[in-house]
Amino acid sequence: MATVAEDVIAAVGTAPGEAGIAVIRVSGPGCVQVVEQIFRGRQSLKDAPSHRMVYGAVVDPDTAEVLDEVLVVRMQAPRSYTGEDVVEIHTHGGSAVVGRVLNAVVRAGARPAEPGEFTKRAFLNGRLDLSQAEAVIDLIRSKTDAARRLALEQLKGGLSARVKQMREILLDVMAQIEVTIDYPEHDVEDVTIEQIREAVDQVREQIDELLASSRVGRLVREGVRTAIVGRPNVGKSSLLNALAGRERAIVTAIPGTTRDVVDEWIHVRGVAFQILDTAGIRTTEDEVERIGVERSLKWVEEADLVLCVLDGSSPWEKEDLELLERIKDRPFLLVVNKIDLPQRLTCDGRLEELPQHRIVRVSARTGDGVQELADRMARVVLGGEGVSASSCMVTNVRHMALLKEAREDLDAAERAVSEGWTVDVAAVDLRAAWEHLGDILGERAGEELLNRIFSQFCLGK
Numbered sequence: 484m485a486t487v488a489e490d491v492i493a494a495v496g497t498a499p500g501e502a503g504i505a506v507i508r509v510s511g512p513g514c515v516q517v518v519e520q521i522f523r524g525r526q527s528l529k530d531a532p533s534h535r536m537v538y539g540a541v542v543d544p545d546t547a548e549v550l551d552e553v554l555v556v557r558m559q560a561p562r563s564y565t566g567e568d569v570v571e572i573h574t575h576g577g578s579a580v581v582g583r584v585l586n587a588v589v590r591a592g593a594r595p596a597e598p599g600e601f602t603k604r605a606f607l608n609g610r611l612d613l614s615q616a617e618a619v620i621d622l623i624r625s626k627t628d629a630a631r632r633l634a635l636e637q638l639k640g641g642l643s644a645r646v647k648q649m650r651e652i653l654l655d656v657m658a659q660i661e662v663t664i665d666y667p668e669h670d671v672e673d674v675t676i677e678q679i680r681e682a683v684d685q686v687r688e689q690i691d692e693l694l695a696s697s698r699v700g701r702l703v704r705e706g707v708r709t710a711i712v713g714r715p716n717v718g719k720s721s722l723l724n725a726l727a728g729r730e731r732a733i734v735t736a737i738p739g740t741t742r743d744v745v746d747e748w749i750h751v752r753g754v755a756f757q758i759l760d761t762a763g764i765r766t767t768e769d770e771v772e773r774i775g776v777e778r779s780l781k782w783v784e785e786a787d788l789v790l791c792v793l794d795g796s797s798p799w800e801k802e803d804l805e806l807l808e809r810i811k812d813r814p815f816l817l818v819v820n821k822i823d824l825p826q827r828l829t830c831d832g833r834l835e836e837l838p839q840h841r842i843v844r845v846s847a848r849t850g851d852g853v854q855e856l857a858d859r860m861a862r863v864v865l866g867g868e869g870v871s872a873s874s875c876m877v878t879n880v881r882h883m884a885l886l887k888e889a890r891e892d893l894d895a896a897e898r899a900v901s902e903g904w905t906v907d908v909a910a911v912d913l914r915a916a917w918e919h920l921g922d923i924l925g926e927r928a929g930e931e932l933l934n935r936i937f938s939q940f941c942l943g944k
């Protein structure tokens with residue numbers, strides 16, 4: 484079969500396995516002619532209007548055997564996902580059908596696409612910038628509603644708009660510096676220094692805001708590691724089970740039941756929490772239990788959120804106080820458990836000293852207060868307002884690193900003017916900041932970076 488197209492790529496866009504339908508996507512100049520060769524419909528594809536389904540059959544290019552009954556849609560460049568001519572063949576789902584149809588497309592002149600190649604083309608054709616292309620992977624990978632929302636916001640260009648706005652401010656002041664340098668006879672240097680300061684402050688403030696959002700962004704994207712800690716027998720494992728809604732961990736009346744860390748994922752208000760049930764913290768001679776206690780203490784330091792459990796039915800003990808000291812500078816909630824029993828937790832006003840929104844009273848046995856605890860956990864992570872539909876958060880470590888670099892460039896620019904250097908010195912730093920921000924959008928992205936990013940995609944995306 485003659486090759487009719489320069490670089491037409493094809494891949495299955497849907498998940499493998501039996502399904503109602505599957506979509507084979509073909510992209511590149513000449514892809515309409517490629518598919519035309521194997522498509523028999525009432526209407527020829529090239530005469531069909533763009534973005535309109537056409538009914539027909541796919542045939543084997545050599546034997547003309549009918550392979551499947553299909554719907555085909557053509558999307559004319561540049562109005563398509565990749566920005567190139569695109570044809571999609573919607574077949575019946577199932578590996579034999581999809582295998583034969585894809586094979587026919589390849590024999591008609593397309594080549595199998597590499598992972599992420601459609602999205603890479605969308606980037607190279609200017610349909611998406613790099614941060615938007617990265618959002619496509621995040622969107623596909625998102626397991627919770629909040630993660631989906633953040634990724635979609637980025638795909639729609641939320642982060643890009645913020646970055647472009649900062650670059651505008653920098654570009655304006657860089658232009659002003661040019662004028663100062665080119666026409667030194669006009670005494671404009673003082674004005675320029677003020678403008679540099681103002682631009683630096685404005686952009687730095689925006690960068691700081693974005694970097695501050697990255698903590699929550701990461702938690703939303705990756706999940707919140709939440710450690711349940713406390714003395715033995717206060718009901719930590721019971722609490723894990725109550726949050727999980729199933730008997731995940733072993734519960735007994737014997738103190739020191741849990742040794743290894745037991746974990747379970749739960750979703751609260753669109754955020755994923757990995758709940759870690761740990762060994763009760765006490766001094767012990769038992770070697771196995773001692774190692775468990777060490778791990779518990781490690782989790783107090785490393786968790787994104789600490790749930791410190793107290794037994795409301797028994798008096799406060801010295802271990803409780805020690806633990807409270809350890810957690811007070813970490814993100815924590817204090818959970819007073821066993822409220823179904825008579826309350827004997829006297830703690831000399833220590834509880835009253837804590838911010839009251841940090842204290843939740845529950846019964847892991849009856850389930851009272853457990854929903855309130857879950858809501859409170861989500862609030863601690865998301866802050867007051869939660870992840871609103873319009874909020875833009877940085878979730879990507881590449882973006883974080885570039886924002887930090889840009890911030891350092893701006894610090895350097897400010898130092899240059901404060902120390903009385905001529906404005907051309909600050910100009911170098913401002914340009915560096917402008918470029919680092921541009922790297923978020925992929926302005927100077929080389930082949931290596933692009934390959935690293937797009938190779939993480941699934942086939943057919």
Ligand SMILES: Nc1nc2c(c(=O)[nH]1)N(C=O)[C@@H](CNc1ccc(C(=O)N[C@@H](CCC(=O)O)C(=O)O)cc1)CN2
Pocket residue numbers: 506534558561562563564571
């Ligand atoms: N069948 C199918 N579903 C899909 C995709 C796809 O490629 N094919 N997508 C792939 O990820 C997503 C949707 N993304 C898309 C983005 C742009 C265009 C597109 O044709 N845009 C044109 C026309 C818009 C219009 O008619 O107004 C444009 O922007 O000019 C299509 C899909 C999710 N669902």
Ligand SMILES: Nc1nc2c(ncn2[C@@H]2O[C@H](COP(=O)(O)OP(=O)(O)OP(=O)(O)O)[C@@H](O)[C@H]2O)c(=O)[nH]1
Pocket residue numbers: 713714715716717718719720721722733734735736737738739740741742761762763764820821822823824845846847848849
């Ligand atoms: N009445 C009552 N009993 C509870 C409650 N929560 C836990 N218990 C009981 O307290 C005992 C200890 O519960 P666990 O969940 O095993 O406690 P733990 O903190 O995991 O204990 P270790 O693993 O030994 O550190 C068990 O007998 C539970 O049934 C509660 O809310 N009310």
Ligand SMILES: [Mg+2]
Pocket residue numbers: 719720721732733734740741760761762763
């Ligand atoms: Mg336990």
